[in-house]
Amino acid sequence: xxDPKELLYSKSHEWVExxxxxxxxxxxxxxxxxxxxxxxxVNLPEEGDDIAAGEPFADVESVKAVSDVFSPVTGTVSExxxxxxxxxxxxxxxxxxxxxxxVEGISEKVELLDEKAYAEFVxxxxxx
Amino acid sequence: xxxxxxxxxxxxxxxxxYGGKIVDFAGWxxxxxxxxxxxxEHMAVRTKAGMFDVSHMGEVLCKGPDALxxxxxLLTNDYSGMHxxxxxxxxxxxxxxxxxxxxxxYKHDDQCYLLVVNAANKDKDYxxxxxxxxxxxxxxxxxDQVGQIALQGPLAKSILKKVTAEENIPxxxxxxxxxxxxxxxxxxxxxxxxxxxxxxxxxxxxxxxPKVYEALxxxxxxxxxxxxxxxxxxxLRLEAGMPLYGHEMDDTVSxxxxxxxxxxxxxxxxxIGKDAIEAMGKPPKRRKIGLKVTGRGIIREHxxxxxxxxxxxxxxxxxxxxxxxxxxxxxxxxxxxxxxxxKVEVDxxxxxxxxxxxxxxxxxxx
Numbered sequence: 266x267x268d269p270k271e272l273l274y275s276k277s278h279e280w281v282e283x284x285x286x287x288x289x290x291x292x293x294x295x296x297x298x299x300x301x302x303x304x305x306x307v308n309l310p311e312e313g314d315d316i317a318a319g320e321p322f323a324d325v326e327s328v329k330a331v332s333d334v335f336s337p338v339t340g341t342v343s344e345x346x347x348x349x350x351x352x353x354x355x356x357x358x359x360x361x362x363x364x365x366x367x368v369e370g371i372s373e374k375v376e377l378l379d380e381k382a383y384a385e386f387v388x389x390x391x392x393x
Numbered sequence: 394x395x396x397x398x399x400x401x402x403x404x405x406x407x408x409x410x411y412g413g414k415i416v417d418f419a420g421w422x423x424x425x426x427x428x429x430x431x432x433x434e435h436m437a438v439r440t441k442a443g444m445f446d447v448s449h450m451g452e453v454l455c456k457g458p459d460a461l462x463x464x465x466x467l468l469t470n471d472y473s474g475m476h477x478x479x480x481x482x483x484x485x486x487x488x489x490x491x492x493x494x495x496x497x498x499y500k501h502d503d504q505c506y507l508l509v510v511n512a513a514n515k516d517k518d519y520x521x522x523x524x525x526x527x528x529x530x531x532x533x534x535x536x537d538q539v540g541q542i543a544l545q546g547p548l549a550k551s552i553l554k555k556v557t558a559e560e561n562i563p564x565x566x567x568x569x570x571x572x573x574x575x576x577x578x579x580x581x582x583x584x585x586x587x588x589x590x591x592x593x594x595x596x597x598x599x600x601x602x603p604k605v606y607e608a609l610x611x612x613x614x615x616x617x618x619x620x621x622x623x624x625x626x627x628x629l630r631l632e633a634g635m636p637l638y639g640h641e642m643d644d645t646v647s648x649x650x651x652x653x654x655x656x657x658x659x660x661x662x663x664x665i666g667k668d669a670i671e672a673m674g675k676p677p678k679r680r681k682i683g684l685k686v687t688g689r690g691i692i693r694e695h696x697x698x699x700x701x702x703x704x705x706x707x708x709x710x711x712x713x714x715x716x717x718x719x720x721x722x723x724x725x726x727x728x729x730x731x732x733x734x735x736k737v738e739v740d741x742x743x744x745x746x747x748x749x750x751x752x753x754x755x756x757x758x759x
Contacts, residue, residue: 302426302430302431303430303431303432303433305432305691305713306690306691306713306720308690326691326713327431328431328432328435328624328628328712328713328715329425329431329624329627329712331691331693331742
């Protein structure tokens with residue numbers, strides 16, 4: 266799967282869709298879902314929660330382990346994707362449609378890469 | 394500082410060939426899963442067949458005229474009255490009644506038994522056995538020579554019949570045959586397993602393991618046989634309610650506390666740990682319970698269990714069980730109320746998740 270060109274990417278493998286300057290949707294990249302394996306559970310924050318750039322805001326569970334999902338932005342959760350709660354496997358099947366949260370009032374962001382830079386970053390990981 | 398090199402079974406290249414994701418397990422490089430993933434591998438074993446490399450397990454021979462006497466002293470179960478080719482499971486306890494390891498002993502003949510122990514405990518067990526041996530007996534560690542493959546699932550035996558004569562496969566459960574030709578390799582075939590499904594475990598000289606493995610993959614390819622890793626091995630055994638050493642029991646937990654009382658034969662004259670186990674009572678104060686998660690979340694090991702606001706114990710294992718498609722856990726608790734249906738709460742990373750006490754096993758085949 267190639268990563269969508271219109272999205273931005275964090276080095277902790279989250280994608281960001283900037284809806285406008287201070288609103289975004291966030292999810293996990295294809296690389297992340299492949300590394301995590303089949304997901305069976307998702308823990309999401311609640312609407313109204315403040316989340317901070319670089320800090321965990323959700324977690325996902327495979328059969329074997331729990332993994333934190335890091336927020337690429339600082340802001341307030343305006344919406345959560347309830348579909349993920351019932352069908353966490355969507356994250357594996359369609360990672361770029363399986364948004365976790367919609368965030369508004371965005372003030373800060375972590376370093377975000379465009380699709381090309383993220384692809385290079387991912388390639389460099391497999392060379393380690 | 395010298396780095397301890399990880400060990401590889403003779404099937405390492407086979408795992409890489411089949412796309413195994415190799416991890417460090419008890420000092421061995423083994424696949425936690427293949428490209429199919431833990432869930433698909435688990436389901437294959439429950440509905441068709443799956444194959445595991447379990448060559449890392451330890452094998453110790455107990456030989457001599459006093460073999461049976463030594464086994465009956467070391468182990469809580471009673472090993473008298475077995476016919477050749479019979480297998481029996483037992484905890485092995487220390488003087489305090491704690492479990493040193495759990496193992497299966499296979500009787501070859503009155504003067505020779507094969508003991509199969511957990512990989513992580515092999516050296517500890519072998520040293521323990523030698524430290525406690527008496528009379529005319531020899532313990533011999535043959536682990537480095539032995540390869541072991543587990544073939545498990547409803548189709549396991551029909552696949553096996555394509556590479557060995559049907560009469561080579563023991564008809565009984567918990568039995569074994571020796572020196573049988575499987576795909577041109579002399580194997581021990583045992584009707585045992587760690588999945589809760591029908592199936593076998595095959596033992597062979599380790600250099601012949603790849604030949605047997607590939608022959609079985611070929612024989613089972615139209616039946617849906619796939620290689621399975623350690624991840625599925627753990628979810629299968631947990632779903633089927635089987636204990637794992639280091640979780641449900643360790644040297645501070647006695648067999649009755651771990652729900653293994655049926656494997657403790659108090660009418661044996663003596664065995665290591667007998668007095669201590671007797672003193673703990675029946676049932677002992679701490680006891681294993683099964684939990685079905687009723688709240689939101691997956692309960693895992695080492696999480697505190699609360700009942701009516703009071704901490705009663707700790708979980709020892711827990712996961713999302715793929716076949717049942719639900720999260721289950723096992724806990725060791727001290728409480729007067731272990732009734733199925735009773736509610737508890739478990740602290741899952743700072744959040745209380747509700748669960749219900751249920752009977753075990755969670756899954757039973759057929």
